[in-house]
Amino acid sequence: MAKIRFKLNNKMIEIDENPNLRLLDVLRDKFGFTGVKEGCGEGECGACAILINNDVVNSCIVPLGNVNGKEIMTIEGFSLSEKFDVISSSFAEEGAVQCGICTPGMIIASESLLNKNPKPTDEEIRIGLSGNLCRCTGYNAIVKAVTKASKKGDGLW
Amino acid sequence: MVKNIIPTSLNEALELLNDRPFKIMAGGTDLMVQRRAWSQTPPEFIEDVLYIFNLEELKYIKEDKGFIVIGSTTPVEDLLHNDLTPFLLKEAIGIMASPALRHMATIAGNIGNASPAGDTLPILYVLDAIIVLESIEGIRELPINEVITGPRKHVIKQNEIIKEIKIPISVYTDSVFEKVGGRKADAISKLSFTGAVNIKDDKVLDFRIAFGAVSATILRRKEIEEKYVGLTKEELIGKVDEIVNEYDPFIRPIDDQRSNKEYRKTVALNLLKNFIITL
Numbered sequence: 155m156a157k158i159r160f161k162l163n164n165k166m167i168e169i170d171e172n173p174n175l176r177l178l179d180v181l182r183d184k185f186g187f188t189g190v191k192e193g194c195g196e197g198e199c200g201a202c203a204i205l206i207n208n209d210v211v212n213s214c215i216v217p218l219g220n221v222n223g224k225e226i227m228t229i230e231g232f233s234l235s236e237k238f239d240v241i242s243s244s245f246a247e248e249g250a251v252q253c254g255i256c257t258p259g260m261i262i263a264s265e266s267l268l269n270k271n272p273k274p275t276d277e278e279i280r281i282g283l284s285g286n287l288c289r290c291t292g293y294n295a296i297v298k299a300v301t302k303a304s305k306k307g308d309g310l311w
Numbered sequence: 312m313v314k315n316i317i318p319t320s321l322n323e324a325l326e327l328l329n330d331r332p333f334k335i336m337a338g339g340t341d342l343m344v345q346r347r348a349w350s351q352t353p354p355e356f357i358e359d360v361l362y363i364f365n366l367e368e369l370k371y372i373k374e375d376k377g378f379i380v381i382g383s384t385t386p387v388e389d390l391l392h393n394d395l396t397p398f399l400l401k402e403a404i405g406i407m408a409s410p411a412l413r414h415m416a417t418i419a420g421n422i423g424n425a426s427p428a429g430d431t432l433p434i435l436y437v438l439d440a441i442i443v444l445e446s447i448e449g450i451r452e453l454p455i456n457e458v459i460t461g462p463r464k465h466v467i468k469q470n471e472i473i474k475e476i477k478i479p480i481s482v483y484t485d486s487v488f489e490k491v492g493g494r495k496a497d498a499i500s501k502l503s504f505t506g507a508v509n510i511k512d513d514k515v516l517d518f519r520i521a522f523g524a525v526s527a528t529i530l531r532r533k534e535i536e537e538k539y540v541g542l543t544k545e546e547l548i549g550k551v552d553e554i555v556n557e558y559d560p561f562i563r564p565i566d567d568q569r570s571n572k573e574y575r576k577t578v579a580l581n582l583l584k585n586f587i588i589t590l
């Protein structure tokens with residue numbers, strides 16, 4: 155056990171827990187943030203993506219001990235922002251959501267990319283989302299959606 | 312009783328390591344997968360774990376006395392966006408996994424994991440990187456090839472931490488890192504080739520080659536490289552078959568789920584050949 159303090163979706167949290175716990179399990183089981191999905195459990199699919207200090211990471215391979223002092227944002231927290239509205243409506247308009255299991259991770263990875271690079275090229279979008287697998291869309295619609303979000307949200311990022 | 316600790320300073324970490332054995336956790340991108348248990352359960356460690364990833368005092372990249380010095384907990388994504396990072400290192404990091412992974416992964420973890428397929432390792436070999444190990448007793452500086460001794464084997468002592476990585480600043484007129492993997496992102500290397508030359512006034516001043524995942528450790532042979540220093544570019548290109556033959560016996564890959572030894576060897580030698588004839 156160890157005392158771990160972090161900000162979760164804009165709220166300060168302090169817990170006494172085993173730092174070896176996967177952040178994914180903590181977010182889903184202890185806090186009920188089930189928008190964070192488990193796919194591969196090995197860092198390869200991006201279904202469990204969240205933001206730590208605005209950067210996308212895969213929560214299935216982040217130990218709880220590594221988030222001490224950090225700011226964590228899950229799709230639930232992010233969904234309250236204007237940026238989320240721009241990205242999610244762009245995904246909807248471009249038909250970039252089919253079964254939806256990859257979507258929370260895709261939106262988080264898009265946000266992380268746009269934060270660093272508000273006007274990404276198609277190639278940069280593909281690199282930015284390269285850690286997120288989608289079994290349904292074939293990716294083109296997702297790339298278009300991110301381009302659209304970048305245009306619609308001009309000035310937001 | 313297991314006692315996992317999140318130290319708040321390097322000194323505290325070094326004292327703890329001197330007290331009893333710990334498993335050091337940096338970004339966790341290797342450890343969390345290797346020690347993975349079932350879904351909804353934490354990974355299993357027999358040792359206590361020491362969490363060093365958030366030691367801010369080890370997050371830096373700076374220039375110092377002819378070296379680029381990289382603090383051990385710096386995530387590789389930060390290095391990708393820093394002007395000080397050597398070109399070849401950026402090439403290797405740029406095709407490591409995905410941004411989500413690069414925000415956590417560290418070079419020190421790549422060294423500690425000591426996989427022959429670790430992508431930053433051939434670059435560290437080619438650039439003659441020096442690994443700075445610190446313990447409560449003081450500092451040891453070792454060249455990378457003396458740190459890693461075999462697959463998953465290294466000489467880092469139980470009470471030591473990789474503090475930083477020092478890369479001598481050097482000039483190359485031509486350099487490449489080629490990774491052969493199953494796909495572009497999120498793929499572990501089947502093999503990799505790194506080449507760097509410095510040709511000035513038509514004279515080869517420096518010639519360096521390394522291969523990843525074709526032998527037990529990264530393959531670099533300085534005695535072969537030295538034979539070709541001093542030649543003109545045309546002479547070097549003219550000796551391409553001889554050079555390929557020199558490396559041939561040292562390329563001893565294995566068969567595994569990612570590839571087979573014949574493929575690995577053929578591609579490795581072709582990459583070497585191509586690098587030289589297109590100089």
Ligand SMILES: Cc1cc2nc3c(=O)[nH]c(=O)nc-3n(C[C@H](O)[C@H](O)[C@H](O)COP(=O)(O)OP(=O)(O)OC[C@H]3O[C@@H](n4cnc5c(N)ncnc54)[C@H](O)[C@@H]3O)c2cc1C
Nearest residue numbers: 197337338339340341342407408417420421423429430473
């Ligand atoms: C999906 C996925 C894709 C990947 N793709 C690639 C790839 O393309 N190329 C590649 O090379 N690797 C890849 N990896 C492997 C891994 O990301 C790298 O090896 C990474 O550099 C490990 O760094 P880390 O900080 O996460 O290491 P950790 O898992 O924290 O540690 C790894 C080892 O190093 C030791 N260690 C770490 N820091 C120190 C230190 N400061 N002092 C002493 N010992 C230390 C640890 O004790 C442990 O034994 C991938 C992994 C995953 C999960």
Ligand code: FES
Nearest residue numbers: 193194195200214
């Ligand atoms: S579940 Fe985390 S990356 Fe696949």
Ligand code: FES
Nearest residue numbers: 252253288289290
């Ligand atoms: S929409 Fe089904 S996996 Fe992406």
